[in-house]
Amino acid sequence: MLEAHQEGTTDAPSPTLYEEYKMKTLAAENIKDLCSGAAFLATGGGGDPYVSQLQAERLLKKFGPANLLAPAQVPNEFFVVSIGMVGAPTVTLEQLPTENEAVGALNKYEEITGKKVDAVIPFEVGGGNSTIPLFVAAIKGVPCIDGDGMGRALPEAQMMTFPIYGVHPTPAVVMDFFGNHVLLECNDAHSFEIEIRAKAVEMGGMVSSAEHGMSGALVRKSAVPGTISFATNLGNLLRNHGGHIDVIQPQLFELFGDSDYGVIKHLFAGKIIDSQRKVIGGYDVGNATLQSFADPNVKMSLYIKNEYLVAKIGERVVASVPDLICIVEQETSRPLNAERMRYGQRVSVFGVGCTHHYRTPEALKVTEPRAFGFDLDYVPLEEIS
Numbered sequence: 001m002l003e004a005h006q007e008g009t010t011d012a013p014s015p016t017l018y019e020e021y022k023m024k025t026l027a028a029e030n031i032k033d034l035c036s037g038a039a040f041l042a043t044g045g046g047g048d049p050y051v052s053q054l055q056a057e058r059l060l061k062k063f064g065p066a067n068l069l070a071p072a073q074v075p076n077e078f079f080v081v082s083i084g085m086v087g088a089p090t091v092t093l094e095q096l097p098t099e100n101e102a103v104g105a106l107n108k109y110e111e112i113t114g115k116k117v118d119a120v121i122p123f124e125v126g127g128g129n130s131t132i133p134l135f136v137a138a139i140k141g142v143p144c145i146d147g148d149g150m151g152r153a154l155p156e157a158q159m160m161t162f163p164i165y166g167v168h169p170t171p172a173v174v175m176d177f178f179g180n181h182v183l184l185e186c187n188d189a190h191s192f193e194i195e196i197r198a199k200a201v202e203m204g205g206m207v208s209s210a211e212h213g214m215s216g217a218l219v220r221k222s223a224v225p226g227t228i229s230f231a232t233n234l235g236n237l238l239r240n241h242g243g244h245i246d247v248i249q250p251q252l253f254e255l256f257g258d259s260d261y262g263v264i265k266h267l268f269a270g271k272i273i274d275s276q277r278k279v280i281g282g283y284d285v286g287n288a289t290l291q292s293f294a295d296p297n298v299k300m301s302l303y304i305k306n307e308y309l310v311a312k313i314g315e316r317v318v319a320s321v322p323d324l325i326c327i328v329e330q331e332t333s334r335p336l337n338a339e340r341m342r343y344g345q346r347v348s349v350f351g352v353g354c355t356h357h358y359r360t361p362e363a364l365k366v367t368e369p370r371a372f373g374f375d376l377d378y379v380p381l382e383e384i385s
Contacts, residue, residue, distance in 0.1 A: 024146065024229065026134060027065040028057045033235030034130060034228065039335035040238070041231055041352075042126030043324045045153040045284075045307035048337050051096055052128030059099055059135040066134040069119060069143040071225045074216035078118040081109060081213050082149060082162060083136055084129035086174070086196055087206030088279045088306070095177060101208035102132050103139055105175040109210035112183055113171055121145035121219065123160060123212075125227040126153025126307075127337065132208070134228075144228070149212070151224035151261075151355045152324050155283055155306040156193045158366050159322075161357045162212045163189035165222035172196065172211035176203035184211075197281060205279065224355050230259060238333050245333045245348045256352060263353040263382045267311060267318050268300045269293050269330065275341045277304060288341055290349070300349065304338050309372055311349065319351035320374070322358040322367040323381045326350045351381045 026034070035049035035056075042049075060066060074080065083106055085097060110117055117140070120133040125148045137144035149160035163169055169192040172184040182199055186192040192211075200207045214222070237255060241248045249266065256264040270290040277286030284306050292298035300318075303310040308325035311318050319325050327336045330346040358367055359380075369376040 024068040024070075025065040026060075026068055026144075026228065026232065028060040030232055031056045031060065031131060031134075033239060034134075034232040035128075036235030036238050036335060037231030037233065038125050038130035038235070039127055039337060040234060040326050040328065041151070041227075041324065042124070042153040042335070042337065043307040043326055044304060044336070044338035044341075045126055045155065048340060049128045049131065052131040055097070055099060056131040056135045060138055063135070063138040066137045067143040068146040068228060071145055071147045071220050071223045074119065074145065074219045076216045078216040078219075079115055079213060080119045080121055080145060080216065080219050081106065081117045081210050082121050082123050082133075083208070083210050084123040084132050085206055086209050087200035088284050095204060095206060097128075097177070097206070097208070099135060099139065100179065101175045101177060102136050104179060105173050105181065105208045105210040106136060106140065108175065108181050109171070109173040109213075112173060113213070115213065117142060119143045119145055121223060122148040122228070124148050124150040124153045125224075125231050126150065129153070130228065130231060145219060145223060146228045147219070147223035147225040148227045149223065151227055151357065153307050154321070154367065156366075157196065158189035158193055159371075160189070160212070161224055161363070162214065162218075162222045164357075164360075164363050164366065165218075167212050167214045167218050167222050169212050171213070172209055174199050174203070174207040174209045176207050197283075201281065224260075224357055238328075238335075243332045245328055245330060248333055252350075260355045261324075261353050263351075265319075265351045265381060266348065267325075267351050268313065268349040270298075270300065270347065272341060272343055272345045272347065273299075275343065277338065277341075284338060286338070288338075290347065293346075303374070305372060306338070308338065310369060310374055310376065311351070317376060317379070318384060319381055320369045320376060320378060321372065322354040322363070322378070324350075324352035324354065326352055353381045
């Protein structure tokens with residue numbers, strides 16, 4: 001579990017006191033739990049965390065634990081940059097990322113903008129992107145914010161809480177596997193999504209990006225707090241309470257019930273009988289069909305754009321974005337990324353409520369099913385019978 005040195009306060013400390021301020025730390029031995037919890041919250045996207053897990057474990061052993069700073073503790077004057085990978089997660093199964101792209105993107109960001117980065121924050125707590133800011137923080141000697149811009153994973157930049165609540169996405173620096181970099185300057189988050197996705201495709205299918213520079217005040221306004229700690233505790237639960245998901249469910253329901261997610265439902269148990277995906281425009285796009293263990297005539301349909309977006313049983317929608325659709329392997333409770341989905345896998349499907357950040361009209365405008373082209377209204381998970 002995470003080592004808590006001192007509880008956070010709502011008042012931001014003076015930046016001159018930063019080095020004396022006690023924080024949580026996250027060490028190499030915590031990374032496996034973080035990756036498991038983050039893969040659960042990733043709703044199928046975020047990139048397979050295994051390679052990122054090995055990478056982060058190696059680097060945190062070399063450079064020491066990463067310091068975690070709660071959003072409520074971030075000084076107003078701090079300059080914080082979001083960092084992670086952008087592209088189709090399938091690409092990372094063949095083109096293995098290294099620390100050079102992420103650290104290089106941040107270094108180039110500082111060089112081009114002339115601004116010193118005081119802390120980093122994840123785009124998303126989902127999948128492999130949850131670990132990248134941690135090892136970058138350890139290498140650079142700065143803290144990582146215990147929070148993110150989604151509380152899950154979502155496929156497009158304008159869907160982050162950062163731009164929704166006032167953070168401009170650019171200037172941004174993207175870097176590929178070969179160290180090539182590009183500076184992006186865009187008018188808004190939607191334009192940024194189009195530009196960075198095109199660059200990801202052009203530069204090999206996956207790039208590292210340093211973006212969404214913000215003050216400490218904007219971190220507190222826009223970030224989903226505590227998500228790295230929550231994901232680590234979730235992964236610890238999945239590991240320590242037996243492999244079979246039925247054994248874990250009561251503790252899982254309690255953990256989410258006490259959090260800002262609020263609600264978790266078991267939606268379906270069955271085996272995968274069809275799974276189709278293609279890399280289209282820098283996204284993994286596809287669908288899958290699951291057959292119920294209890295009744296082979298009952299099937300669940302899943303619709304995927306990097307993440308699991310909509311789940312239907314028959315024609316009835318049982319969960320949709322911005323709520324989370326999370327899948328685990330039935331016998332091991334291991335979260336299942338969309339790119340790892342295969343015929344015959346036995347799985348359980350859960351629905352999790354989104355955090356309050358996505359319940360506002362401005363957030364729903366860019367994250368409800370219609371934002372993805374589905375002719376569906378968003379119905380909160382707790383209202384679906």
